[in-house]
Amino acid sequence: xxxxxxxxxxxxxxxxxxxxxxxxxxxxxxxxxxxxxxxxxxxxxxxxxxxxxxxxxxxxxxxxxxxxxxxxxxxxxxxxxxxxxxxxxxxxxxxxxxxxxxxxxxxxxxxxxxxxxxxxxxxxxxxxxxxxxxxxxxxxxxxxxxxxxxxxxxxxxxxxxxxxxxxxxxxxxxxxxxxxxxxxxxxxxxxxxxxxx
Numbered sequence: 001x002x003x004x005x006x007x008x009x010x011x012x013x014x015x016x017x018x019x020x021x022x023x024x025x026x027x028x029x030x031x032x033x034x035x036x037x038x039x040x041x042x043x044x045x046x047x048x049x050x051x052x053x054x055x056x057x058x059x060x061x062x063x064x065x066x067x068x069x070x071x072x073x074x075x076x077x078x079x080x081x082x083x084x085x086x087x088x089x090x091x092x093x094x095x096x097x098x099x100x101x102x103x104x105x106x107x108x109x110x111x112x113x114x115x116x117x118x119x120x121x122x123x124x125x126x127x128x129x130x131x132x133x134x135x136x137x138x139x140x141x142x143x144x145x146x147x148x149x150x151x152x153x154x155x156x157x158x159x160x161x162x163x164x165x166x167x168x169x170x171x172x173x174x175x176x177x178x179x180x181x182x183x184x185x186x187x188x189x190x191x192x193x194x195x196x197x
Contacts, residue, residue, distance in 0.1 A: 036101025039129060041090050042108030046072030046083065049104075053083040060100070062088040091121060094128035101131050106139040113145050113155055123157050130195040135164070138191040141171070143184065156193060164192040 036058075040049040043061035045068050053059045053076070061083060063069050072085045090108060103126060112118040126136055145152065149166065156163055171186040178184075 036131065036134075037099075038102045038104060039093070039100040040104045040106075041093070042105060043072060043085070044068050044107070046075050046085060048106050049083050049085070050075060050079060050081050052104075053081040054079065059083040060086070060098075062086050062090065062093065064089055091125055094125045096129070098129065099131045099134075100129055101134050102137065103130060103134070104137045107141070109138055110140045110144045113147070113152075119155060120157075123161070127160065127195060127197055130197070132195065132197045134195050136191075136193045136195065138189075138193070139171070140189045140191065142168070142187045142189060149189070152189060156191075160196050162194045162196060164194055166191045 038049075038052055038057055038059045040046075040052075040059060040061040043049050043063045044065075046061055049059045049061035049072065061072065062085075063072070064087070066087050069085050069087045072083075075081075076083055076085065109119075109122065112122050130136070140152075147155070149168070153163060153166065167190050169188060169190060171188045173186055
């Protein structure tokens with residue numbers, strides 16, 4: 001299930017993706033290079049990708065579902081936003097031979113949490129596409145995983161990765177998602193991991 005924020009600035013106080021915004025603002029004040037290209041994995045209809053594209057970021061977004069990518073491309077056209085959208089299996093992105101400074105996952109990781117092999121492969125693929133020092137920004141719905149925060153943190157590899165932060169919050173979702181999943185608990189974790197590769 002994908003969490004789709006109506007307004008990413010209000011998904012939590014300060015916006016979890018605001019971490020990226022604050023890094024960019026500090027960088028521009030110091031005249032250092034920007035945070036670099038963004039890969040949105042499991043992008044759905046492109047809400048997060050288009051949020052950053054509208055702010056001038058270089059964004060590539062993938063999803064396994066043809067219809068989701070078709071809708072994302074239509075939204076981009078309506079918004080005059082520039083972003084690349086591809087129908088692609090996440091486990092094949094390492095074949096691209098492209099590197100990203102940031103990867104955003106707003107609903108993909110939790111489908112691998114009960115499968116050790118797929119979870120390990122998930123991080124191997126991320127290691128192939130993230131630049132050294134690059135970050136994974138991950139939004140995960142707690143109700144879909146029967147883990148405590150400590151157990152959840154234990155799912156992340158220790159070698160080569162640094163867990164920078166993890167916060168719990170209640171995600172704001174579209175009325176359509178709320179209607180489709182009545183009574184669903186939208187408590188989520190927003191996690192930032194750095195690849196030290």
